[in-house]
């Protein structure tokens with residue numbers, strides 16, 4: 001018998017009901033899992049506000065969604081580069097102006113396996129800056145509307161949280177020493193999910209029960225991730241992996257985030273993703289999370305350091 005709460009097939013989007021009147025904000029929808037998630041939510045009648053950095057790609061994404069789903073879909077793009085805190089702040093202000101509710105903010109965009117250490121304009125190592133600090137600021141600034149909407153925050157992490165150092169390198173957050181693409185990516189994804197579990201604690205302490213926060217990952221999905229930011233060697237390795245049954249279509253990679261954004265009864269303390277081989281593919285559900293992802297002392301310090309670094313304070 002399967003111990004997946006959704007049975008042997010795991011969670012699938014057939015569980016999503018009519019989404020008329022609901023608004024989802026999703027980062028990184030020009031390709032991969034973010035595109036598939038936006039498409040499924042739009043097909044169910046939701047309004048989707050996409051946050052993307054590249055205006056031409058965003059326009060092509062809107063055109064492709066309309067071509068596939070019809071002109072009547074309610075989709076809007078707001079330009080945001082997660083690598084620039086100023087851009088994230090501007091985009092958040094624009095979203096607050098244009099949206100009257102947020103049922104879920106899905107933090108999906110990322111770069112990965114950046115071959116050489118690069119700093120963002122704000123001086124952050126690029127993966128930490130884009131994946132973690134960019135989304136940390138976005139979440140904090142959109143939180144008031146999410147709270148008013150009794151909405152959710154969903155972070156798309158990675159199994160990389162359990163690779164590399166498996167903790168936060170507080171004495172050298174921006175990798176002046178010993179940079180490797182995988183260690184820096186893994187730290188950024190660990191930071192992202194640690195902040196979700198820390199947010200759950202903060203919500204509880206503040207007595208805020210209406211907002212839910214979830215961490216998930218897409219397993220090993222055939223997307224543009226490595227082609228966008230990885231080295232030639234990584235592109236070749238992942239190119240070969242894409243031919244094997246150890247990867248799944250991008251659409252399946254979107255299921256965990258869609259489940260976390262829409263499924264009524266989910267345990268926030270869990271980690272969601274594929275439950276098949278290595279957690280890379282297979283039926284979607286909750287699976288094991290290693291304890292370092294919930295190290296309380298590290299999470300509290302990371303939250304403080306992130307508020308200091310971004311200059312953004314959460315009001316919960």
Ligand SMILES: NC(=O)c1ccc[n+]([C@@H]2O[C@H](COP(=O)([O-])OP(=O)(O)OC[C@H]3O[C@@H](n4cnc5c(N)ncnc54)[C@H](OP(=O)(O)O)[C@@H]3O)[C@@H](O)[C@H]2O)c1
Nearest residue numbers: 028029030032033081082083109110158220221223224225
């Ligand atoms: N694919 C996998 O096997 C895998 C495994 C583990 C975790 N993940 C996670 O899954 C999520 C989705 O990735 P994916 O695999 O679907 O990759 P993808 O196809 O490369 O999509 C990534 C998206 O993020 C956007 N993005 C990158 N940098 C950005 C920035 N500075 N500002 C705004 N948007 C930015 C990209 O936009 P552009 O088009 O402008 O580049 C793109 O829309 C990520 O969080 C990733 O860490 C993926």
